[in-house]
Amino acid sequence: MSDTVIETSFAKDTGPAVVRAEHLGLTFPTGDGDVVALSDVNLTINKGDFVSFIGPSGCGKTTFLRTIADLEKPTSGTLTINGMSAEEARRARAYGYVFQAPALYPWRTIEKNIALPLEIMGYAPAQQAERIKRTMDLVNLSGFEKKYPWQLSGGMQQRASIARALAFDADLLLMDEPFGALDEIVRDHLNSELLKLWDRTQKTICFVTHSIPEAVYLSTKIVVMSPRPGRVTDVIESTLPRERPLDIRETPEFLAIAARVRDGLRAGHSYDGEHV
Amino acid sequence: MSDTVIETSFAKDTGPAVVRAEHLGLTFPTGDGDVVALSDVNLTINKGDFVSFIGPSGCGKTTFLRTIADLEKPTSGTLTINGMSAEEARRARAYGYVFQAPALYPWRTIEKNIALPLEIMGYAPAQQAERIKRTMDLVNLSGFEKKYPWQLSGGMQQRASIARALAFDADLLLMDEPFGALDEIVRDHLNSELLKLWDRTQKTICFVTHSIPEAVYLSTKIVVMSPRPGRVTDVIESTLPRERPLDIRETPEFLAIAARVRDGLRAGHSYDGEHV
Amino acid sequence: MRSDLSSLQLYLALVAAGTGLAGLLAGLPTLGAAPLLTAFYALATLSLARLVMPWSLWLDLLLALLGAVALIASLPPGAAMPLHHWLALFSAWALAWLFVERLSAAIRRGRLPETGIGLIIPVLFGLALLVIWEVVTRGANVPPVLLPPPSAIWARLTAEVPLLWADFVQTFIKSVIPGYIIGCLAGLAVAIAVDRSPFLKAGVMPIGNFMSALPIIGIAPIMVMWFGFDWQSKAAVVVAMTFFPMLVNTVAGLNAASAIERDLMTTYAASYWQTLMKLRLPAAGPFIFNALKINSTLALIGAIVAEFFGTPVVGMGFRISTGVGRLAIDLVWAEIAVAAVAGSAFYAGVALVERAVTFWHPSVRGGRA
């Protein structure tokens, strides 16, 4: 968990870098003093990586994703996306983003909410209809096309917002706790759907989660963060094969990675070891 | 999973009933047809019970909690809380509610948000300060007293809303996925804190979660629900002892209960067995 | 005590019955003179029976109406009315209020349908105002050149329909409607333009605030000077009047979208216009409708006021100003009544559209607009 670990993981990177952060720092000024949300973050994400971010609440995961998405400006360090600045990448519509909160527009029905990015990016109506149907099926929301957001349960809203981000083709997917409000069965289902999609389309995915098994199951690379100030404490390259049946979760290799993640996570907590 | 199972679980109830639902049904009229959110729900929750609700997204867990809280009116059946109607119970401030979304007031700082119920219920200022401090410590938010909600991360907002519900003394706690946005370590910590609190105060707790281990670890009774229409498919009485160290989660007894819950959950899903 | 009465309702019931009884006692000496009124006193007193037996809310309505009719029928011509008439007025008013309270409670509980029945309440409120007006002006001998009773206004209104219609066309159709449309569109357009460019916003908003605050009354003679005597100058005044509320509200509304809703648009690299059309304008809807509603009444006032400063000899403002000079106050009020009805209908139309368009806003979802 020292800097050298991070350096070694850098060394292993091969494919072209999609996201490259160097000495990235971000400080929020607030009424009663500054909050350092990110400090000296160094990270390279390569094309086709599935990167999970895990870390205690408030450690800067969302902030990091928002910085990649050009929703926050870093206060120090550099960040490039596909060799471009974050702003250029955003203008090139390089990514799809699933926010931590659903952020559905209340004046649009669910299907219209999913249509929103398609309208903006100028998809033909027929294509829009086809994609809406496909992604709504994928997240199991068929039958709720014409409902308004406030008529859905929390988990359904979250699934609608996932469908919205999957409806258009972005090479980079930024997902902030997308499955947080979903039950295990749906989660398993969506996990394997996501893996299939990733495998088929060679997308690069940045995925924030609080579930260690989920992180290990999905990722090629797991980034462990710790708070105050938010920094990267460990980057773990997964040695699991790309093809992953659900029962891989019981293999010793899987459990070993999970244990390493859990250790990293625990190290970032103040009440370390207090309740084991 | 037949009605008889429920009946037998009724038979086992002993302490005085805190929540008693009989043939409870609730239908939402919407623009394009009615949505049956609850149908023929029969359930008794006794004093001191820790009841978890688990079920696929959209199966009516939130709706059921809201009905107990007198935020929705059932369209059929009867519901009594402590022998009173739901409305009388609400007027008697019988419960504290943690919503699925944080619902913090944006114009109040975190500490003021936690003070809200205390102000309303007329606690003395000194007492308010003491309780705010205690609950903020409990959910690990010390240092963020003077921040506004939008300056907190998603998980921190959720913890603030938990602190708000714990700040005053209600015998019945209704918690709708309170730990959904928290990492495993904080979750474990809060789980055991919640168990301690429950043990110490003999509160009755209704707890919605999507995590099967969490449900089994915490509960004396697990209610499995299934959607369209929302109904109770299984009520599982936990045979685990009241005293529960974290490593109880590896015992065969624990795993057996978890398996039964997982089966119940899977039965409620449409893509049953598709991805195992 | 019957438990379905709230404390306010109970209080009203006691007031109604109490004043009824007092009226009965005070009116005893002249009992035979006004049998209808005596009957009302007796029944109002009897309504106390509601405390021991069911008492339909419709009975309260009937009683209130009886009281109103009895009062108007027994108003002494030319002389101030006796004390007990005031008691009757008070009692009837309390009964009407009680009825309204009970009716709206019944609607809220879903015992009576909202549509149709809900309309009774504002109508009754208006009727009550009219009855009080009639009784007070006639009963207290208010000079008709100060305030004529509604009956006189109604008589004048029905006698002058063609005249009133011509005035309505001149003022409402020719001045208000075009002025309103141009003013609102201009306000909206400028708000969007201003919102688009920080430079414009910094430059236009202070000056816009300044211009908009020009009192209409000063604008009116100038507009008449510039645009002539006919409807064009009135429409110009309406434009000037409706512009500001639209500008202020739209600028506020364009900022109403929440941070995360905007972030979503940012992630799509949506163009300015896409963000405007798909997020900021819908989110601004409630604010824009607020302005449209305020403007619907301002526009009419503006046109009428402008007509005070020179017109062809037709128009509501013209009729009102000359009417006062000629002491044809009943005609003035007839004109005002037409203005009020037209303005309210205009407002109601806008409000209906608002409910349909901003159905998603909590203020509409949770109740009435």
Add this chain to the structure above:
Amino acid sequence: ALDALTLQLKWVTQAQFAGYLVAESKGFYDEENLDITILPGGPNIAPEQVIAGGGADIIVTWMAAGMAARESGVPLVNIAQPFKRSGLMMICPTETGITEVADFPGHTLGVWFFGNEYPFFAWMNKEGIPTDGSAGGVTVLQQSFDIQPMIQGQADCISVMTYNEYGQALDAGYGPENLTIFNYTEMGNDLLEDGLYVMEDSLDDPAKVDAYTRFVKASMKGWQYALENPEEAAQIVVDMDDTGAATLEHQLYMVGEVSKLVDADDPALNMETYDRTVQALLDQSIIKATPEGAYTTVVTDALK
């Protein structure tokens, strides 16, 4: 104590009411043991309405409006008539080609309303020129209280008072040489203007009648003083104008013009003009019946 009376003027504070303002300022009312409050009027104030509402004891108004009000249920009675002639005129720039009444049809004429329109309609009625927009008639415009419609060319002819707007027209560069002037008095179409009116029932009270008599007496003294000392009178008017709008120059002009209309020595109603006024109002059916008791001579008789 002093007897308190309130006087409601027909228009804003200006030399048209110099007599009353001078009497107040010079203390003539105090000498008569009167405490007078003078309320200025304006384009939206109907003195008849103010007196009916009890806001004034005496009003200054035109006879046509006073008689019309009497028929609408405000029993006004003329107690004195210091103005003997009308100051109302219609002027038309020569460019319009109007030189006589027969030229009017087809043209647009500016008329003041708010109770000031009766003389015009009486005149048109007499000439047989329709005003309802029908063929062969004139188009009537509600004119603002200034000469803008003429300058703007929005009206071919406009109404003016000799002592006010006519002066504005002269100031604006219109000389008598490029105007055609129709003077109501010269045409014999004048209706009585600024008279003093009170409510009929107040005349039943001898104390009131006495106060009115002293009021008229002091007012006439004021008029005499004003006409003899126009400069001082104009200055008094300017000083008493709360709005600060009156200018000395214009008020001086106004005193000069008003002096041609007022008879400062005799406040009594001239019965010949009275009868003519009433006849004109009847002809034009502004009033329906010959008024009874619409004037009284008790006050002016007591002053003789």
Add this chain to the structure above:
Amino acid sequence: MTRILPVLTILLAILLFWYAMAVHMNAPWQTTLNTRADLTEVPFTTFAQQTWAQDKPVLPAPHQVITEIWNATVALELSSKRSLAYHGWITLSATLLGFAFGTALGVLLAVAIIHNDASDRSLMPWIIASQTIPILAVAPMVVVGLGAVGLTGLVPKALISMYLSFFPVVVGMVKGLRSPENIQLDLMRTYDASPWQVFWKLRWPAAMPFLFASMKVGIAISLIGAVVAELSNASGGGLGVRLLTGSYNGQTVQIWAALFIAAGLAAILVALVGSAERLVNRRMGARA
């Protein structure tokens, strides 16, 4: 500087346009005058200057208005009846009093409407109807009526101001007080908060943006109300009276000067409400 520059630019554009319009609109009359004076062949620059120096122009040139404002304020004693500052103060006091009444009445009515079904159903349509009554028509009758019961001076003006300014406040506040999200209301229900508590702790803060938007409109309208009232009550002065007397005497420059003072007052008042809004926003922790 970054704040001043845009204002100056726009101001300059307006001034240029205005001078051009002044030439255009005053030209016909100037031509008439010149023809009468047998002046032909006036060069354009001279002609333009003539149009900017008329005594009673259709559209006075900006410098004429500014000179008049200067002469009527700074150059005069404050207590002088010719001073626009004096008249401005009269109007301002009526405006402020009326605005205070109007805001209070508006908020009270909104509260009643929110909390009582019967008042919601019965009041709202009539509040709206009340605003369709042309105030200028009623104002004189109100002034006469109040005068008859002995109320004169500031109060009738303030009442008319109030009549106009309460309306935007009612409409805005009804909307604002109903704007809290359902979940925020639900939270209050779970505490069994009294209506009073729900009001102070939830509805009122949530309605703040609406209140300020309404108050900005309200205070501008309130000034209009005061001016309208002054038109019906020529005694006592005020900007409205100045407008009116300027209008009888064809003193366009005086009208414009009074108008600008009135507009300036209103702009300052709106700006004051705006700074109050920012202050409150900061105290409520709004995002910068």
